[in-house]
Amino acid sequence: MNVSTMTENHNKGARTRAFDQAPGNAWKAWIPALLVLFAIPLLLAGNPFYIHLAVLICLNIIFVNGLALINRTGQLSFCHAAFMGMGAYAAVICTVRFQTPFLISVSAGVAVSMLAAYLLGAVILRLQGVYFVLVTFCFGELFRLVMLEGGDITGGANGIANIPPARLFGFTFDSKLSFYVLAAACAFLSIVFLIALFKTPKGNSLDAVGDNPDLAEASGISIQGSQTFAFVLGSAFAGFSGALLAHYLGFVSPESFNQHISVAAIIMLVIGGRGSVLGPILGALIMTPLPELFRSAIETQNIMYGITLILVLKFLPMGLVGIGAKLRGKKGQP
Amino acid sequence: MIRLRAFGDTAVDFTFLIGQALTNGLIIGLLYLLMAIGFTLVFGVMRVVNFAHGEFYMLGAFSAYVCVTKLQLPFLAAVLATFILTLVLGWIIEVVVMKGFRGEELNGMIATIGLAMILQNGALMIFGPDPQSMPAVAEGVVSLGPVMLPMSRLYVVAFSLVVLVLLYGFLMHSKGGRALRAVVQDIEIANAQGIRSQFMYPLGFGIGVALAAVAGALMAPVFSVSPSIGSTPLLKAFIVVILGGLGSIPGAALAALLLGVFESVANPFMSSSFSDMLLFGFVILMLIFRPSGLLGKAGR
Amino acid sequence: MTTLLKIDGLSKTFGGLAAVRDLSFELKEGEIVGLIGPNGAGKSTAFNMISGSLTPTAGKITFAGEDITGRKPSHVVKHGLARTFQSATVYLKSTVQENIYRGALCHFDIPVWAQLAQTSAYKAARQKIRHEVDKVLEITGLAPYRHEIAGELAYGHQKRIGVAIGLATNPRLLLLDEPAAGLNPEECAEFGRLLKTLRDEHRISLLFVEHHMALVMGTCEKIIVLVQGQKIAQGTAEEIRNSPAVIEAYLGADEDAHA
16 A cells, blocks of 8 residues: 555656646746746846847747647657748738838738648648658748749848847837847747646647547547647747747848758757657757857767767657656656 | 759750750659659668658768779779668668667657768768769760760669669569568568568668669769758658658659659759749649559558 | 447458458447457458548448548547557556546537636536546546556556546447457456446447457357458357357368467
């Protein structure tokens, strides 16, 4: 009897899933921790480079969060950057051509990403998993080509420059620090949204599809429905981060959203950890600054990335987040 | 982007252009076919989408380049050496890197991304980013009616066909090939029949990537050689596999040749990025109306 | 008794090879029906067509008066036709109760925004699901294991969880794919009792595909025998035992097995 209660407690501790907990208690501890994390860069406000990195980290958190959401239903999108680009281009075109307010532009960008994801998802999500990979990879390339050939509308290879900075409720986010506050707020909200989503039955059903699609389908959770939901919502995250990025950098071009960016997002996700909310945050936090800090030895660095990726897959399939779980698991054993 | 410009820029004869484009298309189609078959073989055995496939094409091109220009080997020997070297390399990589990911679709695929990064950046460190060119395999031009064919390209056709015939013979008539096909069809049944799949994984991976490398070696004298040349053939292999239907070799053959011909015919009339756009549009339409590929059976 | 499931001329060919040929039978409300046959007889193919994972080449499947031919499993199960899997198929990394909870989400149709906003309708629906989960835990005897991780439990328990997930979808008919496979005789007898309980106390009809003769003969009121994709006999356990066609088919298979 004693033994079984012990395992019960251990298992309860190891799980962070919705059903095993009283609703909305444990995770509230996250919020202060996140707020502290996002406040750290404000102490480095004197160094614009650090603030720049902090902005990129925040945008990448939103971006990779979207990919993580898609991945939790068992799919890996290889055109995540295309949806980022779609959000960016759509928002920029609204801002520059139609002089719409920032909020409207961003909404338009997100809406375009979601619509495209819905249409693409409707076509490919009824096929076997491997086609999803092949087609999303090709679609990412297609997006880049369309932007390249887009003539005056997209500015071709030169892209669109001189994008006015973000303006919200009469305040212009024209300094790095002010934009950081905006980006951090958005990243924070995206994290809280995901935490909340995966506490709900809907979130649980997304995980069910990721864990065992046949079983989920057989017990009434539609694979296609769940994957389409995650693909559309995840791509909305990408579009949102793209719209923000464009207004931060003041410049977009097709190469800002090529396949390397999609692959970078995958690497961040895998190294940080799939299947948890913390993983994408860790991934973005660790992997964003590295290329910026070591610009000189790019080849060595990429080789190191490749090796790290394989080692993480081999020894830490749950990513860096898995280290914590592993340690806890070892302690739990007698 | 790979381009095969139609010969004779001054020519205006339309039939000449089309004839030329068709022949060029068949040549490049054969290249895509080699890539796609190698890709399908790796997928069939490992259930893994090999993102490093294009990098083996690139390695093959460099291997041929080094063999011919530095070691002064004849081209045939260079291609043969490339095949053996990459087969061994693929074998080793399978055992050292991919072994842990056999049958794991998602993780195996991500591991090949890591592999691609290592291979491409390794080549960048060794060879530098600048494109290298290699002497043509043969001089002279053969004319077939109005169509002019440079000998160097006929060589590519001949070699590709020989490789395909050898592969067919191996898969259909040798013991190892039959075992490999059995593994591709169903690993459990193959195991039950006493096929040692432990041996088949590295063999399948090795042959698959060696085919990509041979495609690269054959194209090295025609195009320039640089560490970044792998991405386009990879993308084209994906398209061929989608159009042909995954696992269907006849479908892949048809799709590869059609793709090559389409690109060559479109080449004089539009930019390659525009023809790629049309192609992707076609791929999406295909998926809506015939998701199982050009020759695929309905169902799934 | 009304007809719950009606199979009419069901056929499936794979690349020209007929796996199931012109299969027809009926299942009445409250019946326990067994589908048996030697290996490769097309039992699993028939099973997968009825549950929606395979689309038939020809034929019609009617469940509770509705044509469900070619509908997806997630659609079929919402109408009250649930299935289990041959091997123990559970969410390995989740607790037992979360496994069942996911099955119970079948009829949960509160929109996402309402779930996020924690509306009172959502809270009420969630409460209802929790009760259903508790009920299923009791029926299947899994209550003591509710907090255990499914993947860490014994095979017999995992099979039980598979049935529990199916039960949680609140089915009128439960399709069981070789429920006895991999169980020891004791577990098997226990499983048989559970199946009887489902029908007697919870009015769930059962259709199962099975190899294990004792379980089929002891539990099923009607047995259908498939050989090489075709129905060769149908009747009670007694009738099947004495059917010359069945004896021939099974003796043939036995000789192969002992050869």
